[in-house]
Amino acid sequence: MSSWDRSRSLPWSRAIPVAPANAEAPPEDIDLQKERIWKDLAREAANEEKEIDEKSESAKRKLADGDPGQSLSAALNDASSSLKKNEPEVNFLGYVGRPYQxxxxxxxxxFGATIGSITGMCFGFMDSMRAATSSDVLKSASRSAQGKFVFQGTYRSGFFFGSFFGVFHTIKYGTRVLVDPGDVGEICAASLVTMGGVVARREWRASVPYAAMLIAMDSFHVFMREM
Incomplete structure (x- = not known):
């Protein structure tokens, strides 16, 4: 029996598998891949460190070749300019205030106009209702007349106290920009101006307790904010 006949009689399960030409190569060992990646990273890190050393050496050579007096003067100029930037600005009155915006x-x-208007409307409504229930003329008036009286009192009071408290906070901000004496100084300055204006007009003097209450509420708010 020839060798060709014997090979034809062999089963396919015992044949040696031969990989095709276009088949993918067997996967490489993971440890070898890790080692190659580690070597590449170490080589890149060494190159970067070498470049940094070369740059630092060139900078040192340039500094040594230049004038040290000029370098010192440049450093002093930079320091003085930074100090001037950090210096507080003095306004035209000679005081150190805050920048205006x-x-x-x-x-x-x-803020002052809104809070003052809301609070003043509450004050005006309560006063108008008290006057409407205590006045004999308003008691005998119609419902529409009583409602009109209450509405007018509420509107006028809201407008008055909105203007008062808006001016109060405007003066507070102006004092902060010009002098910046702190919260207590701002409240005192704004209170003297606004309360003086209210006391100066005879028809406004009845609103002094309510105006003082608004200022007290603002002072309490500032105190709680600081706490």
């Missing part, structure tokens, strides 16, 4: 002024004025 229109947005801050409008925000403070709007």
């Amino acid at each position: 229109t947005s801050d002024l409008l925000r403070n004025t709007a």
